[in-house]
Amino acid sequence: MKALRGGAPVWGLAFLLCQLGPAAQAVEPISLGLALAGAAASALTGFISYPRLYCYFTECCLQRPGARAGAVLEQELDKRLFGQHLVKKVVVKAVTGFLNNANPKKPLTLSLHGWTGTGKNLVSKIIAESIYEGGLSSKYVHHFVSTLHFPHRQNITQYKDQLQMWVRGNVSACARSVFIFDEMDKMHAGLIDSIKPFLDYYEQLDGVSYRKAIFIFLSNAGAEKITEVALDFWRSGKRREDLELQDLESSVSVSVFNNKNSGFWHSSLIDRNLIDYFIPFLPLEYKHVKMCVRVELESRGNYVDEEIVTQVADEMTYFPKEERIYSDKGCKTVYTKLDFYL
Ligand SMILES: *[C@@H]1O[C@H](CO)[C@@H](O)[C@H](O)[C@H]1NC(C)=O
Numbered sequence: 386m387k388a389l390r391g392g393a394p395v396w397g398l399a400f401l402l403c404q405l406g407p408a409a410q411a412v413e414p415i416s417l418g419l420a421l422a423g424a425a426a427s428a429l430t431g432f433i434s435y436p437r438l439y440c441y442f443t444e445c446c447l448q449r450p451g452a453r454a455g456a457v458l459e460q461e462l463d464k465r466l467f468g469q470h471l472v473k474k475v476v477v478k479a480v481t482g483f484l485n486n487a488n489p490k491k492p493l494t495l496s497l498h499g500w501t502g503t504g505k506n507l508v509s510k511i512i513a514e515s516i517y518e519g520g521l522s523s524k525y526v527h528h529f530v531s532t533l534h535f536p537h538r539q540n541i542t543q544y545k546d547q548l549q550m551w552v553r554g555n556v557s558a559c560a561r562s563v564f565i566f567d568e569m570d571k572m573h574a575g576l577i578d579s580i581k582p583f584l585d586y587y588e589q590l591d592g593v594s595y596r597k598a599i600f601i602f603l604s605n606a607g608a609e610k611i612t613e614v615a616l617d618f619w620r621s622g623k624r625r626e627d628l629e630l631q632d633l634e635s636s637v638s639v640s641v642f643n644n645k646n647s648g649f650w651h652s653s654l655i656d657r658n659l660i661d662y663f664i665p666f667l668p669l670e671y672k673h674v675k676m677c678v679r680v681e682l683e684s685r686g687n688y689v690d691e692e693i694v695t696q697v698a699d700e701m702t703y704f705p706k707e708e709r710i711y712s713d714k715g716c717k718t719v720y721t722k723l724d725f726y727l
């Protein structure tokens with residue numbers, strides 16, 4: 386393919402050189418022509434096969450190679466996500482490992498669970514940005530919000546067809562496409578089953594392989610269970626950072642499966658083990674809220690005034706009633722509250 390693409394212009398160039406007139410013709414026209422054509426050919430094929438240069442001019446499918454995406458991912462999570470040691474560990478390992486694998490056996494499927502404001506949207510955004518510079522606005526990243534894209538229950542058949550068509554069309558165009566499904570808990574039961582075949586171990590379906598795509602599901606389902614486990618841990622005097630994935634993973638998947646409102650309800654995704662990772666987001670504490678405020682101040686180019694940081698964090702409400710440890714909206718309303726002080 387490469388040789389073919391380079392071929393036509395190279396022969397055109399050789400032809401042109403042979404027509405250059407007496408001065409050029411005097412110095413062995415044929416060998417000069419061939420030498421120049423050879424140089425041009427290697428330059429051209431080099432250009433075409435050199436993805437980074439090519440992708441400098443146009444957005445490419447898989448913009449950053451695996452290792453580089455992994456480094457960006459880790460660095461950005463460290464900088465912008467707080468209080469989620471489990472999330473960081475699992476996400477970096479899962480995404481980097483997947484991108485570095487040239488022949489994955491199935492697409493990567495991540496299911497993010499936790500209260501609003503704990504960082505689920507932020508993490509999916511950072512994953513998208515680590516692979517594509519354009520992040521959520523890249524043409525290879527697709528973001529679906531249940532209440533926005535699939536609002537009417539009576540249209541579910543239509544949505545199912547549409548969703549299949551979109552996923553198929555986009556993966557045909559770019560195998561490394563990223564699909565984010567927000568508000569899974571508000572998704573009508575059954576809709577997500579329509580993309581189930583794409584998440585499975587098939588080599589290809591109708592000539593399209595989905596094995597290199599990434600699917601991310603966001604949901605509040607399981608949040609109560611996560612909080613319960615975190616609170617028990619806290620009450621028994623243990624460090625939050627010592628909480629392990631095993632303490633949470635099975636109880637989260639069970640509670641998601643049994644929750645009628647989870648969007649995964651009766652979904653064969655869980656049944657058939659098509660979800661690779663259940664990722665629990667812990668409820669955020671006072672000190673994490675403060676970290677969110679600081680980072681937001683910095684990103685807006687403001688001086689980090691600790692008085693404002695404390696004021697904003699104090700304005701949030703915390704639960705449970707007696708201990709008041711966790712922010713009930715995580716960091717979500719921090720940004721609008723901050724507007725008031727600036
Ligand atoms: C989808 O819903 C809209 C509004 O409820 C309706 O007008 C339309 O006919 C529905 N389409 C199908 C295919 O059911």
Ligand SMILES: *[C@@H]1O[C@H](CO)[C@@H](O)[C@H](O)[C@H]1NC(C)=O
Nearest residue numbers: 527528550551552553554555
């Ligand atoms: C890709 O997905 C988007 C929705 O994010 C959809 O509008 C578009 O038609 C899809 N492209 C193809 C080729 O199916």
